[in-house]
Amino acid sequence: MEREPNRLLQRIITEAGFSHKGLARRLNDLGAARGTPGLRYDHSSVLRWIGGQRPRDPVPCLLTEIFALRLGRPVTPEDLGMPTTATPLHLGQEFTHTWQEGVATVTALWRADVERRRFLLDSTFAIGAGSVGAIRWITSPPDARPQGTGSRRVGKADIASIHEVTRSFGELDNRFGSGRVRSSVIKYLDSAVSPLLKEGSYGEATGKQLAAAAAELTRLAGWMAYDLEQHGLAQRYLIQALRLARGAGDHALGAEILAGMAHQAIYMGQPAHALDLARAAQMSARKSDIPTLVASCHVLEAHAHAGIGDARSCASSLHQSELSFDRRDRADEPEWLGYFDEAYLSAKxxxxxxxxxxxxxxxxxxxxxxxxxxxxxxxxxxxxxxxxxxxxxxxxxxxxxxxxxxxxxxxxxxxxxxxxxxxxxxxxxxxxxxxxxxxxxxxxxxxxxxxx
The missing domain is CATH 1.25.40 (Serine Threonine Protein Phosphatase 5, Tetratricopeptide repeat)
Structure with a gap:
């Protein structure tokens, strides 16, 4: 069947005064700048799109940005004769302001991940996204009643199931590595947790419990992506886990997620960024009054100092970590912190x-x-x-x-x-x-x- 030529695209290319080669070059460059390196489009690609071929994500969003900058006005995918279902390239990088926006973002992230969307798989680690997420975690007010008004009633059994799945997958991850289990985790998030958040009926108390459970499993999925060295994807998951923790009003879980973000930044060779994240984690950990968690955040600050080469500051943070750890009370700690024992502290x-x-x-x-x-x-x-x-x-x-x-x-x-x-x-x-x-x-x- 012969494709219908995309006259809208041809028209806006002419208006902008781009050559086909020049447009393709700008597209590749912007993709790299937006965390999707490796795009290899050329003038032939542009000709195919003009001829009616529909480009894959993230091309439509990149093109709208390129044309908007050139023409000095907003440009939408429809203006380019392209589908309106294009997924934004920054999906998951933003710590949203409202509960409803957060649910829409995290469920879209799970769906795009299940579909193995290229812009996610190719995405890179963005210091700015992590910094903004940490700032919003610290400065955002508590969510106003995380509620759902859907037709499916969410109960204790639903939340208990998420916790049990998180525990089971976490054990498998530690024993066998993330490559064996991560695909199952994201499928569960998309098929089981997403309907509860989007279509569920729940009041504030249940909503907070659901948000905390979803945050724990989203954090695990992000940690697994980190273990697979899919760093841009891991960062998006951790930011969205942090957003869910805000919905739950859970300072302890938020501190743990920020600590995980600091851990990743150290591994990525970004100790200065890790230092900021570890200190943000400490602020939340102190509110939780869980000494082991405070110790975890201090030892990550120490590791960041070591990465910078600051032995004196490292020693000071290690000392603070020991002092906090000595005050721990295992009976008063969340289950997800069970990994942090004497052996783990020694490893750090x-x-x-x-x-x-x-x-x-x-x-x-x-x-x-x-x-x-x-x-x-x-x-x-x-x-x-x-x-x-x-x-x-x-x-x-x-x-x-x-x-x-x-x-x-x-x-x-x-x-x-x-x-x-x-x-x-x-x-x-x-x-x-x-x-x-x-x-x-x-x-x-x-x-x-x-x-x-």
Whole structure:
């Protein structure tokens, strides 16, 4: 069937005075600037659109921005003869002002993720989006009655189901890596949680419980994207989890999500941004009066200081973390904070000392971190990597190779991009010793365990 030419697009291209090649170049450049790198459109692409082919997202939204800037007036997809269903490129990056806007945004994000929309998969980490989200979390007033007026009554069983699914998927994630389970999580969010938020009937009290449950699972989905090193997507999920936590009025959960955002920023090599996020997390954690959570936020601030190379500030934050952790009361903590124990705190200390080049202290803390819950397989791989790095800093090559071999073995069992990155880092640290027989033997024995 012959396509109908897109005369509206041809007309506005002429009005704007763009060549086909020039328009394609602007499109690719703007896509990169908006967090969608890798667009490779050319003059032939523009000719096909003029001929009636419908471009995929994010092209319509990018084109409206390009033409609006050139012509000095608003331009819509309809003005370009393109469908009005185009998903905005910034979907999920905004911490919305109202509960209703937040529900619309997060459910659209889940749907786009299930559909594996390219602009999400290709999106990049945006410091500005995280900063604005943190500011709005701090400054936004409580939501006015998060309510639903739909036809489906939401009850305790619905909320309990979300919590149980979150717990089960979290355990699988820790044991096997996010690659094995993330697709199931987002399908559950889209098929089970979205109808409750959009079509459910619930008052304020139930609405807050529903928002908190949805925030926990959305946070987990974001953490899984982070583990797969899909950083732009992970950031969008964490911002939307933070927005749901605002609907719940849950300062503790908000602090935990901000701490997760700081964790990701450190991993991304953005310690100054992580510092801001960790301090924002502390503000909320103090309101929650949960000492373990306060300790978590302080130790992330310490890790950010270590990333900057500020050993004195790092030491001060580590001290504050210890003081808070010593006041903990396990009986008075939310279930989602159960991972943060002595071993986890030691691992965070080891990260700081490794980044500051303090081998002896890294080894001491990394050894303590291995006294951990055996269900956290991925965490054990990370902690063995820390021990290996510290031993290498101390010149203990033989013991380092023993720890590295175990780390490589665990990494080979996980579907986790972060685990592969830790393994890559170990191989780089072993590179100066590549001619040593023990290192040659290690590489030979583990070469098929982790594909680097």
């Amino acid at each position: 200390f080891a990260h700081c000392f490794r980044d500051l080049g303090e081998g002896d202290r890294t080894v001491r803390q990394a050894r303590r971190s291995l006294d951990m819950d055996g269900r956290f397989v991925r965490g054990k791989m990370f902690n063995l990597s820390l021990l290996t790095a510290g031993l290498l800093q101390c010149g203990e090559l033989e013991e380092a190779c023993t720890a590295a071999a175990e780390a490589f073995t665990l990494a080979g069992e996980l579907q986790s991009a972060r685990s592969r990155s830790y393994a890559n880092d170990l191989r780089r640290r072993l590179e100066p010793y590549k001619s040593e027989p023990i290192v040659v033997d290690l590489h030979e024995r583990t070469k098929d365990l982790v594909h680097v």
